Amino acid sequence: MARYDVKTLGSDLEDMRDYFRSGKTKDWEWRNAQLKGLLSFLKQNEAQIFQALKDDLGKPQVEAYRDEIGTLVKSVRFAVKELKGWMSSKGAKMPKVALLTSGEVVPEPLGLVLIISSWNFPFGVSLEPLIGAIAAGNTMVLKPSELAPACASVLANVLPTYLDKKGVRIIQGGPEVGEKLLQQKWDKIFFTGSVRVGKLVMAAAVEHLTPVVLELGGKCPAVLDSLAPWPMKVAINRILVSKFGTCGGQACIAVDYVLVEKRLASSLVELIKVLVKDMFGEKPRESNSLTRIISKQHFSRLKSLLNDPEVKASVVYGGSMDEEHLFIEPTIILDPPLNSQIMTEEVFGPLLPIITLEKIEDSINFINARPKPLALYAFTKNQSFSKRILSETSSGSVVFNDANIQYCADTLPFGGIGESGIGSYHGKYSFDTFSHYKAILRRSYFTDFWYRFPPWNYRKLLLFEATYHFDYITLLLVILGLKRSRYRC
Amino acid sequence: MATTIDEKEVTVFGEEEAKQLVNELRVAYDSGRTRSYSWRVTQLKNILRMCDDSEKEVVEALHMDLAKPELESTLYELGMIKNACKVALKELKNWIRPEKAKTSLTTFPSSAEIVSEPFGVILIISAWNYPFLLSIDPVIGAIAAGNAVVLKPSELAPASSTLLAKLFAQYLDTSSIKVVEGAVSETSALLEQKWDKIMYTGNGRVGRIVMAAAAKHLTPVIMELGGKCPVVVDSDINLQVAVRRLIVGKWGCNNGQACVSPDYILITKDYAPKLVDALKTELDKFYGKNQLESKDLSSIVNSNHFARLSKLLDDEKVSGKIIHGGEKDKEKLRIAPTILMDVPRDSLMMNEEIFGPLLPILTLNNIDESFDVINSGTKPLAAYIFTNNKKLKEKFVMSVSAGGIVVNDTTIHLAVHTVPFGGVGESGMGSYHGKFSFDAFSHKKAVVYRSFTGDAALRYPPYTGFKLRMMKALMGGSFLAILRALFGGSKP
Numbered sequence: 001m002a003r004y005d006v007k008t009l010g011s012d013l014e015d016m017r018d019y020f021r022s023g024k025t026k027d028w029e030w031r032n033a034q035l036k037g038l039l040s041f042l043k044q045n046e047a048q049i050f051q052a053l054k055d056d057l058g059k060p061q062v063e064a065y066r067d068e069i070g071t072l073v074k075s076v077r078f079a080v081k082e083l084k085g086w087m088s089s090k091g092a093k094m095p096k097v098a099l100l101t102s103g104e105v106v107p108e109p110l111g112l113v114l115i116i117s118s119w120n121f122p123f124g125v126s127l128e129p130l131i132g133a134i135a136a137g138n139t140m141v142l143k144p145s146e147l148a149p150a151c152a153s154v155l156a157n158v159l160p161t162y163l164d165k166k167g168v169r170i171i172q173g174g175p176e177v178g179e180k181l182l183q184q185k186w187d188k189i190f191f192t193g194s195v196r197v198g199k200l201v202m203a204a205a206v207e208h209l210t211p212v213v214l215e216l217g218g219k220c221p222a223v224l225d226s227l228a229p230w231p232m233k234v235a236i237n238r239i240l241v242s243k244f245g246t247c248g249g250q251a252c253i254a255v256d257y258v259l260v261e262k263r264l265a266s267s268l269v270e271l272i273k274v275l276v277k278d279m280f281g282e283k284p285r286e287s288n289s290l291t292r293i294i295s296k297q298h299f300s301r302l303k304s305l306l307n308d309p310e311v312k313a314s315v316v317y318g319g320s321m322d323e324e325h326l327f328i329e330p331t332i333i334l335d336p337p338l339n340s341q342i343m344t345e346e347v348f349g350p351l352l353p354i355i356t357l358e359k360i361e362d363s364i365n366f367i368n369a370r371p372k373p374l375a376l377y378a379f380t381k382n383q384s385f386s387k388r389i390l391s392e393t394s395s396g397s398v399v400f401n402d403a404n405i406q407y408c409a410d411t412l413p414f415g416g417i418g419e420s421g422i423g424s425y426h427g428k429y430s431f432d433t434f435s436h437y438k439a440i441l442r443r444s445y446f447t448d449f450w451y452r453f454p455p456w457n458y459r460k461l462l463l464f465e466a467t468y469h470f471d472y473i474t475l476l477l478v479i480l481g482l483k484r485s486r487y488r489c
Numbered sequence: 490m491a492t493t494i495d496e497k498e499v500t501v502f503g504e505e506e507a508k509q510l511v512n513e514l515r516v517a518y519d520s521g522r523t524r525s526y527s528w529r530v531t532q533l534k535n536i537l538r539m540c541d542d543s544e545k546e547v548v549e550a551l552h553m554d555l556a557k558p559e560l561e562s563t564l565y566e567l568g569m570i571k572n573a574c575k576v577a578l579k580e581l582k583n584w585i586r587p588e589k590a591k592t593s594l595t596t597f598p599s600s601a602e603i604v605s606e607p608f609g610v611i612l613i614i615s616a617w618n619y620p621f622l623l624s625i626d627p628v629i630g631a632i633a634a635g636n637a638v639v640l641k642p643s644e645l646a647p648a649s650s651t652l653l654a655k656l657f658a659q660y661l662d663t664s665s666i667k668v669v670e671g672a673v674s675e676t677s678a679l680l681e682q683k684w685d686k687i688m689y690t691g692n693g694r695v696g697r698i699v700m701a702a703a704a705k706h707l708t709p710v711i712m713e714l715g716g717k718c719p720v721v722v723d724s725d726i727n728l729q730v731a732v733r734r735l736i737v738g739k740w741g742c743n744n745g746q747a748c749v750s751p752d753y754i755l756i757t758k759d760y761a762p763k764l765v766d767a768l769k770t771e772l773d774k775f776y777g778k779n780q781l782e783s784k785d786l787s788s789i790v791n792s793n794h795f796a797r798l799s800k801l802l803d804d805e806k807v808s809g810k811i812i813h814g815g816e817k818d819k820e821k822l823r824i825a826p827t828i829l830m831d832v833p834r835d836s837l838m839m840n841e842e843i844f845g846p847l848l849p850i851l852t853l854n855n856i857d858e859s860f861d862v863i864n865s866g867t868k869p870l871a872a873y874i875f876t877n878n879k880k881l882k883e884k885f886v887m888s889v890s891a892g893g894i895v896v897n898d899t900t901i902h903l904a905v906h907t908v909p910f911g912g913v914g915e916s917g918m919g920s921y922h923g924k925f926s927f928d929a930f931s932h933k934k935a936v937v938y939r940s941f942t943g944d945a946a947l948r949y950p951p952y953t954g955f956k957l958r959m960m961k962a963l964m965g966g967s968f969l970a971i972l973r974a975l976f977g978g979s980k981p
Contacts, residue, residue, distance in 0.1 A: 199705065288951075289951050290950075346668060397934060417932045417934075425663070440896070454558075455777070456558055484672070
């Protein structure tokens with residue numbers, strides 16, 4: 001696998017800073033050209049992208065389009081359309097007392113930013129932030145994950161031919177390259193990945209007081225209330241596609257586990273078995289509709305989650321694994337012990353625990369006893385329960401009666417809270433996250449309240465107070481000497 | 490500064506106490522009390538009352554800690570705090586209201602909104618120079634957003650810290666709003682805990698310590714730091730007005746000990762003498778002949794900072810450059826307004842934030858050279874320019890990166906709550922004031938409402954060529970493409 005030579009890193013970055021200082025990337029023309037270049041890259045290399053995703057993850061084309069190419073095309077188009085508006089300054093209302101003063105807030109690029117992406121959506125999670133960084137006028141370095149080498153190679157070798165290499169650099173490499181990058185000075189670091197590495201990234205950012213966005217993960221719960229047969233079927237289909245139909249469950253927003261009332265558990269399991277078969281057939285491995293596990297390491301991790309004897313005993317469907325082909329079939333586990341690893345760590349794979357509760361309302365306490373997830377899904381028609389979930393739990397986002405779709409919305413901030421992350425992006429939020437909003441106040445020379453200046457006396461104090469309260473009457477009276485200071489005199 | 494302070498009983502505040510404190514606040518927060526609109530309004534109203542009732546005590550405490558002139562205390566601390574409360578009280582309902590978000594074809598049918606949710610339990614660490622403003626202003630934001638708060642005021646302003654603790658206990662809901670007084674060890678104990686957000690106002694060195702502690706728990710931070718705020722003075726301006734605004738921004742703000750104080754001036758060699766004359770004239774008018782002892786100027790906060798500032802002045806590269814002032818009184822911790830001319834760029838004074846009543850003037854051949862000077866340093870919290878030249882004005886505004894910029898004045902952007910106040914680069918991250926305070930302490934939670942209708946089989950495996958074509962067509966949003974996909978007319 002190609003690896004970047006870190007010896008030249010210092011000077012390469014200096015060149016990029018010089019380029020930023022030249023002001024080229026601040027021009028609308030440059031930003032628009034890069035975005036258009038990104039669009040061409042996606043459209044002209046669809047086959048290559050599909051192939052790379054197939055090589056790295058065995059990702060089916062529908063998933064590749066739905067979750068990566070399609071959403072990226074949508075996002076780039078949105079950015080191109082909105083860019084001028086995003087770049088414009090916003091006037092700020094001035095308090096009346098600030099006569100002949102104007103105020104505005106102007107977005108400006110931060111400078112040179114670092115984007116580190118993960119392996120599960122190697123194009124999506126690399127290029128979505130890139131769109132924001134470009135739109136905001138920065139220069140940037142992207143380091144795609146080495147765990148998806150075919151995709152990283154396409155990004156490092158094909159993408160640059162569509163972009164201005166002086167302003168956008170793609171750097172390939174493993175942890176040592178990552179570490180070296182983190183030691184440099186950046187104006188912002190955008191990281192998508194695990195909690196463990198997220199902490200390392202933030203700790204590295206301290207030295208230069210670099211602000212960070214961390215898109216991490218968590219155990220995204222799906223709360224499944226009692227529903228009539230047809231909505232129940234729709235709900236389960238949506239849960240199953242979120243889990244098994246999205247990178248084989250290796251997605252930060254995939255449903256991690258389901259919460260359901262005890263009395264519904266057995267019929268739920270039976271229904272799931274039917275629907276899983278509808279989706280993946282009798283022999284899921286031959287269905288070509290399942291992404292495989294990314295690496296032997298992750299395969300072993302998932303294997304050990306399932307090998308816990310108590311967990312193994314709770315498997316009600318699936319469970320077969322093929323190490324050679326890094327394949328795990330869709331697996332359902334009913335009520336594994338709550339202290340087992342599968343219930344204390346993010347699953348990130350095609351294993352779906354179902355946890356039963358006495359009453360569905362107990363799901364609120366269950367969720368609150370655990371770290372805040374990136375997303376919370378609730379399938380229910382009960383309005384008051386919905387309201388309680390919304391106000392009594394905390395998560396990056398909440399979706400009622402579906403899963404994963406928040407990822408596609410250009411108008412919603414996508415990000416976590418607590419252990420699931422810091423900051424957000426997508427749509428204008430991507431632009432905002434890579435911008436500094438600078439306040440600008442312009443004063444005229446004419447109006448200056450003479451009492452603004454020392455020497456201080458109580459009369460001036462009173463005048464100031466009146467000014468702050470926009471109390472023009474008092475102002476006039478004091479100036480005319482018709483009102484005495486309430487302070488000692 | 491003779492005072493009698495009652496012997497406080499010495500309570501140790503270590504790890505255990507900090508842990509307990511956070512637990513207590515979590516329980517209070519989890520009870521939901523801080524989230525109710527009426528709770529937030531009550532606390533804000535109590536802060537207003539607190540400011541009105543305690544004006545004298547606050548002025549006295551600030552006088553003890555900083556010899557701060559009464560007008561500065563009343564206006565820049567209490568006045569701004571009261572204003573912030575009033576704005577919050579007036580706007581709170583609007584701020585809390587969820588924001589509707591547009592949805593599109595890809596997520597049809599659905600509706601979406603963005604809900605502002607409090608982070609939970611917030612730690613606010615404030616600074617010594619505006620001990621009330623920099624403590625209470627962030628607390629107002631945290632409360633408005635529905636959080637529970639711990640405030641750690643600066644120990645370098647001890648009378649203010651004690652008064653804050655006393656007033657908070659008296660006026661606010663102590664189950665959810667607490668003050669912890671102390672120094673390094675108490676602050677460290679607090680920083681070990683897991684907070685939902687931390688806001689720190691102070692310097693870059695301690696800022697790094699705060700961020701490192703926050704990184705362990707993945708706690709988001711807001712940092713209001715400082716920097717060398719430059720002032721570019723062009724020629725052909727109304728010099729008297731400019732100089733007055735400069736003086737008030739520099740010495741009229743805690744005697745230069747403010748994060749947005751003009752730090753140094755950039756001006757052409759030709760115009761500099763006029764500026765110096767105007768400065769001297771106006772300084773005399775404002776502060777009289779004995780500027781060292783003027784009651785309208787704050788003292789230096791403590792002997793450490795006095796020593797630091799003395800060192801800047803005693804630097805041999807610099808001591809010959811004093812053209813006004815330079816008087817010091819170690820006993821009374823006073824330094825007179827001091828102006829220096831053409832201090833070398835490699836002197837100490839030009840390489841750290843001055844944070845005191847010393848004002849170096851750097852002369853240039855051409856005013857355009859100021860951009861290189863400013864850009865060679867780290868990004869400051871504020872940058873100022875006095876000019877009538879439209880081109881220069883626009884160039885400055887567009888190319889100088891700073892937290893905020895003011896044209897033809899200094900520091901006033903703090904008082905305008907409709908613009909965000911915060912730094913960039915070394916001067917900080919995040920911002921506040923007005924609605925920005927509310928946003929700073931809120932998690933913007935995306936909420937999507939879907940119905941069970943509008944389900945397309947094409948979403949689900951098994952994946953076929955047809956489904957791929959349909960998906961492309963739908964996501965591309967073209968009606969024609971959708972038709973073609975449905976009737977098999979397009980390539981897979």
